[in-house]
Amino acid sequence: MGVDNSSNLVVDGSWVLIAMDSRKRWVVRVRKGGRFVCDRGYIDFDEIIGLEYGSRIRFSSGAEAYIYRPTLIDFIDRVFTRRSQIIYPKDAAYIVVNLGLRSGMRVLEVGVGSGAMASYLANAVMPGGRVYSYEVRDDMVSVASRNLELLGLLEYVVIKNRDAAEGVDERDLDAAFVDIGDPWRVVDPVYEALKPASVAGFFIPTVNQVDRLVRFLWDHGGWGDVRVVELLERGYDVRENAIRPSTRMVGHTGYIVFARKRLRM
Ligand SMILES: C[S@@+](CC[C@H](N)C(=O)[O-])C[C@H]1O[C@@H](n2cnc3c(N)ncnc32)[C@H](O)[C@@H]1O
Numbered sequence: 001m002g003v004d005n006s007s008n009l010v011v012d013g014s015w016v017l018i019a020m021d022s023r024k025r026w027v028v029r030v031r032k033g034g035r036f037v038c039d040r041g042y043i044d045f046d047e048i049i050g051l052e053y054g055s056r057i058r059f060s061s062g063a064e065a066y067i068y069r070p071t072l073i074d075f076i077d078r079v080f081t082r083r084s085q086i087i088y089p090k091d092a093a094y095i096v097v098n099l100g101l102r103s104g105m106r107v108l109e110v111g112v113g114s115g116a117m118a119s120y121l122a123n124a125v126m127p128g129g130r131v132y133s134y135e136v137r138d139d140m141v142s143v144a145s146r147n148l149e150l151l152g153l154l155e156y157v158v159i160k161n162r163d164a165a166e167g168v169d170e171r172d173l174d175a176a177f178v179d180i181g182d183p184w185r186v187v188d189p190v191y192e193a194l195k196p197a198s199v200a201g202f203f204i205p206t207v208n209q210v211d212r213l214v215r216f217l218w219d220h221g222g223w224g225d226v227r228v229v230e231l232l233e234r235g236y237d238v239r240e241n242a243i244r245p246s247t248r249m250v251g252h253t254g255y256i257v258f259a260r261k262r263l264r265m
Contacts, residue, residue, distance in 0.1 A: 008052050017074050020065040027070045027078040072123055075151055076116050083143045084113035087203060088253050090233040092120040095201045098258055099175035104128035108176040108193050110164040110186050115144030117179060122156040131157045134164035168193040176200040184216040191222050194261045202257040210255045223259040230255050
């Protein structure tokens with residue numbers, strides 16, 4: 001399942017993004033004999049099965065839409081169960097690049113939440129790599145596991161229902177990502193788990209937390225190259241002769257702190 005449908009044709013059980021316009025978009029799983037209903041009418045899945053992705057479809061009302069293969073972001077936006085704040089794609093992409101992730105790597109994650117960032121991490125290190133995700137809340141472990149399973153990524157993520165501040169089992173990991181409210185509590189276990197020179201990324205929503213974390217990293221003595229970044233994303237409305245910035249935007253998601261493990265001399 002999930003995003004790994006490499007066939008060009010929609011088959012029974014395929015996931016499909018139905019896109020009518022920039023707002024009316026749905027990710028659905030097509031099933032023989034089933035039907036998709038929305039405020040613009042309905043379409044029987046049997047009319048979609050056998051079509052190529054990219055085809056135009058027509059609803060009972062005459063409204064037209066196109067069918068596409070959903071990306072990871074489409075799944076996270078429209079199918080994921082969200083029980084926590086999740087990492088936005090703009091931040092996730094920047095984090096993945098700055099952690100230097102590639103296929104085969106082993107990564108630590110603290111705070112799996114709904115599993116959105118775990119999905120991006122797993123997608124980057126699969127098939128040979130692994131994500132080791134620590135999560136204190138058992139309800140979040142269940143939600144994240146279900147979401148990852150849906151995407152076909154659960155096999156690349158080892159979720160541990162534990163407080164990472166009490167210790168991390170893994171050693172010689174290639175990178176770490178932390179998304180919890182009190183990241184200074186896990187700085188020591190993260191340090192112990194990483195290979196020298198590996199990068200750790202921390203996502204935090206307030207300036208006060210950034211100040212506290214950065215001071216903690218400096219005082220720790222085992223971290224160098226400490227950087228703080230905030231990313232702003234502005235979408236555009238795209239209409240003929242009227243391409244302009246959208247009136248509304250997400251004003252703030254969080255700050256990202258990066259640091260590299262250095263040897264204590
Ligand atoms: C904001 S959510 C993470 C969201 C996640 N990054 C995503 O994209 O879906 C933070 C999670 O960290 C967990 N958490 C907080 N402190 C923790 C700790 N010390 N060890 C493990 N998990 C922790 C919380 O239970 C919560 O589920």
